[in-house]
Amino acid sequence: MAASFAAAIIITIGGNASCAAASPANPAPVPTAANTRFAPDSRTLFAPIVCLAPPGRARASRAIAIFDRQLAFQRKLSFHPRLGASLQHVVDLMPPRQSTLIRAAALYSKPEIPWRDKPDGTHQICVSGQPDDADYLYSLVQQWRGPEEPAGFSGVFGLKPSADSTPDSVSSVTGTLAGELMIDTYGLGALVDMLADTLREFHGDLKPPWDTASGKFDHHDRAAMDRFHRQMPHLAAKFDHYFKFNNLLDEFNSPSGPIVLFNVDMEVRLDALKKYPLLYDFYRKLVPAVVAKSEILDTHGNYWMREAFDHGHIHFTIMLRNGLLTPFNAAMQPTGDSIALNEITRGSYRTLASGQVTSLAMNFGLANIGFTTDYRREPGICTFTNRMNAVPQLVAPPGVHQVMDLVAGDFLRVLATGDGGLNSKLSSRVLANGTYDFSGGFTAELNYSPTLELLARIGDAIAKEHNDKVRVEERAFGEELFDAFVADYNDARPAIAALDSGNSDRREESK
Template sequence: MIDLLPPRQSTMIRAAALYSKNEIPWRDEPDGTHEILVKGQPADADYLYTLAQDWRSPEEPARFSGVFGLKPAADSTPDNISSVTGTLAGELMIDTYGIGALVDTLADTLREFHGDLKAPWDSAPGTFNHHDRAAMDRFHRQMPHLAAKFDHYFKFNNLLDEFNSPAGPIVLFNVDAEVHQDALKKYPLLYDFYRKVVPAVTAKSEILDSHANYWFREAFDHGHIRVMMMIRDGLLTPFNAAMQPAGNSVALNQLTHGSYRTLASGQITSLAMNFGLANIGFATHYRRDADNVTFVNRMDAVPQLIAPPGVHQMMDLIAGDFLRVLATGNGGLNTRLTSRLLPNGTYDFAGGATAQLNYSPTLELLARIGDAVAQEHNDQVRAEERAFFEELFDAFVADYNDARPAIIALDSDRDDRQEKSK
């Protein structure tokens, strides 16, 4: 089945054409939907995925259920399936924690994002000084294995800036880092790929509130990896384009509902010309109670093509209709992610994406060309990417294991205090 499906990066483009491929082992629904159902479970040291005949929610920890479905659009005919509604969804049961615990952990971690919180204060962002060194020194003390890996692979031009204000010190977590490219030579395919990406690719994404203030910004700019957020008294704080506080701080672990917008863009430079997409926007609604967390996202703008004059018109003919339908057809591209606590104490994670996908022969041709280029070393490059991130993860685990006795002691002290307070 995997051999019959296109590489994952072009599945959306080819969805309408895939619908009519009878050699794919589709499961047919009465409404014309073609589905592939998958289940997953641990198998010794591996994880085994197999085709399923029907949908069943997981009933044991570490079990997975997934579905990929295509349904003809309302205006399609049996002889002309030019548009489909695509669905990709999955459900996983785990016995550790839900999304709420991850949000709580992030809220606690934000309190550790600071330098020495002492004068002399920064007067402008972007200067590496004693604030940055204090934060780096603490990182090396508390997580020496992970810090050593970061020293090996990354150069930090800036980490954070600290300003004084009437409301107390303000920490602008303002990362400007570059990869030590020579350090990647142990992964030759990843090294070669990254060397080509650095001079050609720029990308950015931002999380904004209803007043167009920023809560989070990240970017990749010709090799510079940038991350930015503002923290005041350990709480996430909105900021404006001048990087000044622009509203009340928020304790993430106390939020029960809210809304924000994500905006992204990316482009690549080739033959002295820029190509890419801008205005990739999603509106997100967040809700949380004692047992459940839900994120609902919907694409709320038509992505804009980036291309030189003349070429832009041709690109719009190739991809414009696909993007417009993706953003507006059948309610627009939407995704949903939830976690809920089950009566047996386990957590059920469920997520999915739905969108209307038009068929574009020209886009499919371009996708085939891209697949042929990417597939040559696809498996090897992905293996090297996994090995690189395993290095970082193993270093994190080593630091966690070293700190675990102290963490358990802190938890025990907290439980004792709570018991005495009762």
């Protein structure tokens, strides 16, 4: 799901610091040389944050104020979550999150969990969240109530028994996990515009000799890395310390303009993680055991994005032509017209994912995890709606696969097709007071099968390794990178503010 959202917001737009806003009344303009070119080296890498503020006077200064508020909130939300005592008690009663779906029907009948009962038989756990000094505090509450103040959160986890269930035997449940967040910064639409403009920064020197094949680290990669080090020295130093880049991008020439294949192949430097010993140990065990892939495709089977974790190699691939997102094939060749996605107000795309883990010298996992995503955007509202479009396929060794299919096949079939199939939604809308309401969640029918305990135990084994103490170190690692990003952002404030004067735009037009 995260990959689907990331693909949808990898969007490029035209213009300089003034960023276009999608409107259903205004069709996408025909791309021109002026509004599709890559950003010049002279532009600050932080210029795209201007898109976070509505058009008008002093837009860059207003964007800085908005981004300041978001960074302060994001630090609490992402790196300092804290559970109230009553909510922690509930979490302790729940199975590890990797196996919650498998055990959901059995979980429904667990009396020690302090469920709130609804008239239709639904069992709910309701949560609220709000900043608490440097932390973000989540608390157990008696009933759902939407947030009323900026930075407030409301969440619910619910299980509803199927129609053929009885009080003594719950055969399946419809599970719902949903949340709502109010913030005073920006909505999904502005985030799409910012990330779209950021895409123009993805390039090396755009000079010959051009690449003839992908995957070779050369002067194009070095030019991109040099700019990264020059403009974001704190974050670049952290990346140098923690990651090894085997490739970053490849640049090709074409009659319609330069083509950049942003083609990342990087590895975590394991020794650098030793300052986080629990995270180091977990990741060291993860590298030889896990392979996961995700792809964004159109109806013709062309790729718009590919990402993978393959035995420690982290891959991410998109293609840009003159700064516009471009479809490509398995041979990394362009296969269609480039598009300015930020001008699109509605559309659909497909996500296909797979993952497997090696356990007891055998490979277990899922393939053909497919979703169709519908994207809609109109003034003040932006929505992503996802639905599972195929029954996932089990990955298991010969001889074991047939048995696994017998015990898990029905669970997967019901997951994909039961009660409308697994679906999720993420949206934002601007409220009358100028704040933004984010809402999201998923629902799915979850069948009960006691013989799925084998899969549950595999999930529990992963969960045991990825415990609360590991997650604490993960957040510390993430905050270390976050701090470096904020340091670079603070250094770039004068260059961002200068965008209000138009000097940066004139420099770009003169190139």
